[in-house]
Amino acid sequence: MSIGRHSRTYTRISASGGLGVAFSDILETVSVQGLAWHLALRDIRLRYRRTVIGPFWTVLSTSLFVAALGLVTTLLFGRDPYTFIPEFAAAYFIWVTIVAFVLEAAVAFTGAEQVIRSMRSPLTLHIERVIIRNTVVFFHLLVVFVPLAVFLNVPVHFAAVGWWLFGIVLLVANGMWIGLLTAIINTRFRDFYQLVATALQILFFLVPIFWDPALLEVNAPLVHSILVVYNPFYMQIQVIREPMIGQAITLNNYLVLAIIALAGSVIAVAALGFAKRRIGVWL
Amino acid sequence: MSFESEIQVKDVDIDIPVFDGERSLKKTLFSVATGAGRIEKNRRASIVRALRDINFSAQRGDRIGLIGPNGAGKTTLLRLLTGAYLPTRGDVRIFGRISSLLAVGVGMDPDDSGYDNILTCAMLMGLTRKEAEGVRDSVIEFADLGDFIYMPFRTYSMGMMLRLSFAVATAIEPDILLIDEVIAVGDAAFSAKASARIEGLVSQSSIMVIASHSDAIIRQFCNRVIFLENGRILFDGDLEPGLEAYTKWTQGQFVPEA
Numbered sequence: 001m002s003i004g005r006h007s008r009t010y011t012r013i014s015a016s017g018g019l020g021v022a023f024s025d026i027l028e029t030v031s032v033q034g035l036a037w038h039l040a041l042r043d044i045r046l047r048y049r050r051t052v053i054g055p056f057w058t059v060l061s062t063s064l065f066v067a068a069l070g071l072v073t074t075l076l077f078g079r080d081p082y083t084f085i086p087e088f089a090a091a092y093f094i095w096v097t098i099v100a101f102v103l104e105a106a107v108a109f110t111g112a113e114q115v116i117r118s119m120r121s122p123l124t125l126h127i128e129r130v131i132i133r134n135t136v137v138f139f140h141l142l143v144v145f146v147p148l149a150v151f152l153n154v155p156v157h158f159a160a161v162g163w164w165l166f167g168i169v170l171l172v173a174n175g176m177w178i179g180l181l182t183a184i185i186n187t188r189f190r191d192f193y194q195l196v197a198t199a200l201q202i203l204f205f206l207v208p209i210f211w212d213p214a215l216l217e218v219n220a221p222l223v224h225s226i227l228v229v230y231n232p233f234y235m236q237i238q239v240i241r242e243p244m245i246g247q248a249i250t251l252n253n254y255l256v257l258a259i260i261a262l263a264g265s266v267i268a269v270a271a272l273g274f275a276k277r278r279i280g281v282w283l
Numbered sequence: 284m285s286f287e288s289e290i291q292v293k294d295v296d297i298d299i300p301v302f303d304g305e306r307s308l309k310k311t312l313f314s315v316a317t318g319a320g321r322i323e324k325n326r327r328a329s330i331v332r333a334l335r336d337i338n339f340s341a342q343r344g345d346r347i348g349l350i351g352p353n354g355a356g357k358t359t360l361l362r363l364l365t366g367a368y369l370p371t372r373g374d375v376r377i378f379g380r381i382s383s384l385l386a387v388g389v390g391m392d393p394d395d396s397g398y399d400n401i402l403t404c405a406m407l408m409g410l411t412r413k414e415a416e417g418v419r420d421s422v423i424e425f426a427d428l429g430d431f432i433y434m435p436f437r438t439y440s441m442g443m444m445l446r447l448s449f450a451v452a453t454a455i456e457p458d459i460l461l462i463d464e465v466i467a468v469g470d471a472a473f474s475a476k477a478s479a480r481i482e483g484l485v486s487q488s489s490i491m492v493i494a495s496h497s498d499a500i501i502r503q504f505c506n507r508v509i510f511l512e513n514g515r516i517l518f519d520g521d522l523e524p525g526l527e528a529y530t531k532w533t534q535g536q537f538v539p540e541a
Binding site for chain 2: 010011012013014015032034035038039042046049114115116117118119120121188276277280281282
């Protein structure tokens, strides 16, 4: 026939699993990028249907949170608002994006149950949809950072824009594999969502987002090395934030996150090979 | 065109694990409703043997009616052919582009207009955005919903949802069209239109498989019957003998061929 991706006219549906099945799922998703973007942008449009300011509700609520907690922290810990507020804002925007990636991916399959059980669609499409959607929201949030940077005279490191983009690429890459893995596990064990949600809530306090890691280095060096030096969540924040607030680039962070992204992808693809046949009946 | 659509299903089993619910109660209920011995229990889950030893093939021009009691495996078989369920054992080969209408409104967002949902749904069925925009007018014309096409999908009646879903599923010119019970909710005018469109598709090259409890629908759309019961094929053949076999089975007089 003339149109469509199924116009390749032969389909074989067999009991096999494994890497081949996982890769063909991913290839199929790669071939329907138009659909992935269409679904992601539709999600954003429909989430705020009939509201007046639409997606800027996310921007508004996140900014108010930053302002409130920023103010309290500045007063409590006596930090300089000119350096602290932009630091905290950037870290928090990255953090909410990580949380949205993981939690929304966790329900990506269960939320698309009808489509998965009644149509032929690659599973990774539903993960990519979540990642695109929240990456777009992340760029919305960054709009808030611009006036902040101007008014507070933040020394944005424009020459490091390449590193900044690479940091975002790492965020997306890690979001993809973690999202896929979370979605698979949560489809089978529905407690997983609650578990992850709880863990992320606690992690918000454990990752140096609103507190000063330098203080910890003085008070508790061992905890400092766990929560600050070897904390992949903090690395993920750093690789995007360093260029934004004019800090020196920590090359090691990029390297470690790239290795995590590669290793994690291998695990997630293997999990997909195992689960591809089962997701439909687990739903 | 030299292309011939074809379906080959070979030795297919599908087991479906069920993780939730009170198992002993469920087991009791299921064994009454769908015949004993179909749900196997192990430590982790109940396993429903949804399909067993399914073998058949279909060639162009076949319009197959899937019949059988509730829980016989009709929907599971359609999901298998769609590619949504993969078999536990066995192999399915399908030559041709598949389009399925297993439930009304799949891929359609209730808050989005019918107009926008056409695009999403057609893209989910495998069209590019351009192609989806290309078929939109013909979908709107066939669905014949008037100004409702610009209203949110949630405001539609079941019949209107069906019109739109059917229009999209058939507008993409499938070689193989799979339809579940849903088609029964259409009114007489829609039924006639749907019938004509299916005739058109099947005469081109297509295969159609439709599951239904209505003899009228099976007679209207089909020329072949597959009678499923308890996950197995009990009869596969011509229309009238198939319906007769099912009637006999309901009366407890059916004797399977050796």
